[in-house]
Amino acid sequence: MGNICSISLPADRIVSSFWDGTTEHANYLRKLPENLVELGTAWERLKELRNDVKRKVDIAEREQMQPLDQVQGWLSRVETLETQVTQLIGDGTDEVEKKCLGGCCPRHCRTRYKLGKRVARKLKEVDILMSRRPSDVVAERLPSPRVGERPSEATVGMNSRIGKVWSSLHQEQVGIIGLYGLGGVGKTTLLTQINNAFTKRTHDFDFVIWATVSKNVNLENxxxxxWKKIGFCDDKWKSKSRDEKATSIWRVLSEKRFVLLLDDLWERLTLSDVGVPFQSKKNKIVFTTRSEEVCAQMEADKKIKVECLTWTESWELFRMKLGEDTLDFHPEIPELAQAVAQECCGLPLVLTTIGRGLVRRRRRNGSMGDKVFPLLKYSYDCLPTEVARSCFLYCSLFPEDYQMPKIILIYQWICEGFLGEFDDMEGAQNQGYNIIGTLIHACLLEETNNDYKVKLHDVIRDMALWIACGTGKEQHEFLVEAVCGLTEAPEVARWMEPKRISLIGNQIEKLTGSPNCPNLLTLFLRDNNLKMISDSFFQFMPNLRVLDLTRNSITELPRGISNLVSLQFLDLSHTKIKELPIELKNLDKLKCLGLVSMYELSSIPEQLISSLLMLQVINMFDCGICDGDEALVEELESLKYLHDLGVTITNVSAFKRLLSPDKLRSCISRLGLQNFNGSSSFNITSLSNVKNLQELHISNCGSLEDLEIDWVGEGKKTVESNYLQPWVGGHRKVFEVEGPNMGCFCSKP
Incomplete structure (x- = not known):
C-alpha cells in the first residue's frame, strides 16, 4: 500500500478562522454608521493634536529655530490625510442614507462594503498617526554664522584704527561708538574692517549685524x-508692518548679545523704532557719520575721529593704486603725490581716484587747488572729452544715492544734445554706453547691484555740484534742489539763468505763473506731488529739451505745453493723466516719449502719435489704453525713425499686426500681452524673430494653456516678477508670466 499523508486540524480552529473572517467583512457593512462616527471623532482629536504641534512650530520659528524633519513629515502626512478623511466621511454619510425595502437594506451592498472597508482602514491610519505624534521637542536651534565677512580691498593705515575701535568695544562702560570724519576719509572701510575682524578674533557675541542707513533714512530697509542676519527673511516677514517687524526684532535681540554696525548716519536714529533694544552695555553699536553732532545726538559713549592718512600712509596707498610702472613714467608724478597728501591731508578717496586716473592717463592734466574738491576735480579734468565731462555733471541733477537707469540717462543725454556726433539712435546709444564705461573706470560713477543702473558716490556728487554750480563757465547753469522738502517751487527770479533745473523728490503741489527761462534745457519735476500746472507755466521756455514729470498726481497736461517747441524728451509715466491733449502735436521735435503705467489714461487723440514724426523712442507699457490696439499699431508703423518701442497689446489681431512689418518688429524692446482671453491656443513663437526684445510680460491671459518661446539673441535670460521700471534698458532679459492657467512657459537659448 502506498503511503498516505493526512493532516488533521481541529474543527474549532477552522470554524473560528472562518467566523473571524466572515465577521470582519460583515462588520464593514454592519458597522459603517458606527465606524463613520468613530472616524469623525478620531479625526477631530488628530486635528486638535496637529494644531497644538503647529503652534509649537510657529513659536519655535519665531525664535529662529528649525522644525525637525520628522515633525514636518508628520504634519505633512496629517495634511494629506485631511482631504481623504473629509471626502470619505461625506461619501459614507451619503451611502448610509441610501436605503431601500423600508429603510432596512442598502441599495448597493458591494459599494457599501467597499466604503465600509475604506472607513475601517482610514480609522486605523488615524489611530497610527495619533500614536506616532511628535514629542514636545519639535524644533532645534541651528548654528548661524555670528558674523558674515564683507568684501574689502587692500587697505593702508587701518591697523591702528581697528585696534582703537576694538579696544573700545571691550570696555564695559562703552556701549555706543561713533566714528566720524570727512567724506571719503575711509569710515566705511574702517567699519568693514571692524566687521571682518569679528571673523578672525575671539568674541562672545551672538550676532554681528551690518546695516546701511544713508541720508534718506528708510527704517524698513x-x-x-x-532680520536677514537674525531670522528668516521670507514672504511672511516682508508682509509685516514696520511696527510688527520692530516687535519681532526686539523679541530676538533682547535675549542675545549683539554688535550692530550702522554705516552712514546723517541724523539721530531712534533704535526703538527699528526694534533694537539697548538696555545695557553688554551690547555694542558702532556707527559712521560725517558729523560730530550726530555722535552727540546718538549719545555715543565714545567718539572716534577718523583722521586722514599720514604722509607715509598716503604715499603707500598712492603707490599701491598707481603701480610702479606708472609711478616711474613721469618725473612730476611723485611731486603730484606729495601735493595730494599735503593739500587734502591724505584723504583716501582722493588718493584712490587720482591714482587710478593717472594709471589710465599717465600724465598730469589740470591744476590742483588748496581744497578737497579741486583735488577730486582732477579726475573730472582728466576725462577724455568735453562730452564726457558734460554727461558726468548731468548726473548731479539726480538726488543722493539715486540709481540712474543707464538707458534713460543716455536718452536724456541724446535729447540734451550731448551725443550729437551720430545721426542714428543706435550709434548715439553706443556712444552713451562708452561714456558710462569711461566714467565708471574713472571712479566718477559706481555700478549698482543691477547691471542696468549706475549711481554717484556722495562725495563725488558733491564735487560735481561744486563744479556745476560754483566754478568757471558752468557757474549758475545748474539749479539743483532735489529732496529738499520744498512745498513750493523756487522763486521765479532764480529760473532766469540756469540751463538745468532739478526739483526731484519734493512735495510741490502746483506750478503757477510764467517763469522766464530763455536758457533752460532740462527740467526735472519727477517724484513730487504735482496736481496742477497752469496753462502759462511753459510759455517762456523756448529751448527746453528734456522734461520729466514722472510720478506726479496731475490729471491733465496744460495746453500751454504746446509752447515747448524744442522739446525732445517727455516722460509722463506713473501720472494720473486721463487724456493726452491734442496740443502735443506741436512738439514736432519730440524724440522720446514715456507713458508707462498711466493707468488712468483712457484716450489718445487720433493721429497724435503718428504726427510726432521725429519720435524714436516710445514706451507705452501698461498705459491704460485697452481699445483700439490695431489703430495704435497702424500709427506706430508710420513713424519713420522709431528705434525703441515698449507697448502692451490686448488682442491677438493687434499682436499679429505688430509683428507683421519687419521695421516695427525690430523696434520692440518691451512687450506686454494682456487679457488675451477667448483663444485656447496661441502661438507666440514668432517672438523668436524679435531680436531686440529685452522684457516680456504676460498677464491675465486665462485661456492660454501652453506657451513656448524660442529666444534668439544675446543677453542674460532670467525669470522675474518684479515691478516694471519705466524705460529700463541695458541688456537685461525679463520674462514675467501671470495667470491661473499658465500651464507651461519655457525659454530656450
Missing part, C-alpha cells in the same frame, strides 16, 4: 538688513 534697516529692519530687513537686521
Amino acid at each position: 534697516i529692519q530687513d538688513d537686521i
Whole structure:
C-alpha cells in the first residue's frame, strides 16, 4: 500500500478562522454608521493634536529655530490625510442614507462594503498617526554664522584704527561708538574692517549685524538688513508692518548679545523704532557719520575721529593704486603725490581716484587747488572729452544715492544734445554706453547691484555740484534742489539763468505763473506731488529739451505745453493723466516719449502719435489704453525713425499686426500681452524673430494653456516678477508670466 499523508486540524480552529473572517467583512457593512462616527471623532482629536504641534512650530520659528524633519513629515502626512478623511466621511454619510425595502437594506451592498472597508482602514491610519505624534521637542536651534565677512580691498593705515575701535568695544562702560570724519576719509572701510575682524578674533557675541542707513533714512530697509542676519527673511516677514517687524526684532535681540554696525548716519536714529533694544552695555553699536553732532545726538559713549592718512600712509596707498610702472613714467608724478597728501591731508578717496586716473592717463592734466574738491576735480579734468565731462555733471541733477537707469540717462543725454556726433539712435546709444564705461573706470560713477543702473558716490556728487554750480563757465547753469522738502517751487527770479533745473523728490503741489527761462534745457519735476500746472507755466521756455514729470498726481497736461517747441524728451509715466491733449502735436521735435503705467489714461487723440514724426523712442507699457490696439499699431508703423518701442497689446489681431512689418518688429524692446482671453491656443513663437526684445510680460491671459518661446539673441535670460521700471534698458532679459492657467512657459537659448 502506498503511503498516505493526512493532516488533521481541529474543527474549532477552522470554524473560528472562518467566523473571524466572515465577521470582519460583515462588520464593514454592519458597522459603517458606527465606524463613520468613530472616524469623525478620531479625526477631530488628530486635528486638535496637529494644531497644538503647529503652534509649537510657529513659536519655535519665531525664535529662529528649525522644525525637525520628522515633525514636518508628520504634519505633512496629517495634511494629506485631511482631504481623504473629509471626502470619505461625506461619501459614507451619503451611502448610509441610501436605503431601500423600508429603510432596512442598502441599495448597493458591494459599494457599501467597499466604503465600509475604506472607513475601517482610514480609522486605523488615524489611530497610527495619533500614536506616532511628535514629542514636545519639535524644533532645534541651528548654528548661524555670528558674523558674515564683507568684501574689502587692500587697505593702508587701518591697523591702528581697528585696534582703537576694538579696544573700545571691550570696555564695559562703552556701549555706543561713533566714528566720524570727512567724506571719503575711509569710515566705511574702517567699519568693514571692524566687521571682518569679528571673523578672525575671539568674541562672545551672538550676532554681528551690518546695516546701511544713508541720508534718506528708510527704517524698513534697516529692519530687513537686521532680520536677514537674525531670522528668516521670507514672504511672511516682508508682509509685516514696520511696527510688527520692530516687535519681532526686539523679541530676538533682547535675549542675545549683539554688535550692530550702522554705516552712514546723517541724523539721530531712534533704535526703538527699528526694534533694537539697548538696555545695557553688554551690547555694542558702532556707527559712521560725517558729523560730530550726530555722535552727540546718538549719545555715543565714545567718539572716534577718523583722521586722514599720514604722509607715509598716503604715499603707500598712492603707490599701491598707481603701480610702479606708472609711478616711474613721469618725473612730476611723485611731486603730484606729495601735493595730494599735503593739500587734502591724505584723504583716501582722493588718493584712490587720482591714482587710478593717472594709471589710465599717465600724465598730469589740470591744476590742483588748496581744497578737497579741486583735488577730486582732477579726475573730472582728466576725462577724455568735453562730452564726457558734460554727461558726468548731468548726473548731479539726480538726488543722493539715486540709481540712474543707464538707458534713460543716455536718452536724456541724446535729447540734451550731448551725443550729437551720430545721426542714428543706435550709434548715439553706443556712444552713451562708452561714456558710462569711461566714467565708471574713472571712479566718477559706481555700478549698482543691477547691471542696468549706475549711481554717484556722495562725495563725488558733491564735487560735481561744486563744479556745476560754483566754478568757471558752468557757474549758475545748474539749479539743483532735489529732496529738499520744498512745498513750493523756487522763486521765479532764480529760473532766469540756469540751463538745468532739478526739483526731484519734493512735495510741490502746483506750478503757477510764467517763469522766464530763455536758457533752460532740462527740467526735472519727477517724484513730487504735482496736481496742477497752469496753462502759462511753459510759455517762456523756448529751448527746453528734456522734461520729466514722472510720478506726479496731475490729471491733465496744460495746453500751454504746446509752447515747448524744442522739446525732445517727455516722460509722463506713473501720472494720473486721463487724456493726452491734442496740443502735443506741436512738439514736432519730440524724440522720446514715456507713458508707462498711466493707468488712468483712457484716450489718445487720433493721429497724435503718428504726427510726432521725429519720435524714436516710445514706451507705452501698461498705459491704460485697452481699445483700439490695431489703430495704435497702424500709427506706430508710420513713424519713420522709431528705434525703441515698449507697448502692451490686448488682442491677438493687434499682436499679429505688430509683428507683421519687419521695421516695427525690430523696434520692440518691451512687450506686454494682456487679457488675451477667448483663444485656447496661441502661438507666440514668432517672438523668436524679435531680436531686440529685452522684457516680456504676460498677464491675465486665462485661456492660454501652453506657451513656448524660442529666444534668439544675446543677453542674460532670467525669470522675474518684479515691478516694471519705466524705460529700463541695458541688456537685461525679463520674462514675467501671470495667470491661473499658465500651464507651461519655457525659454530656450
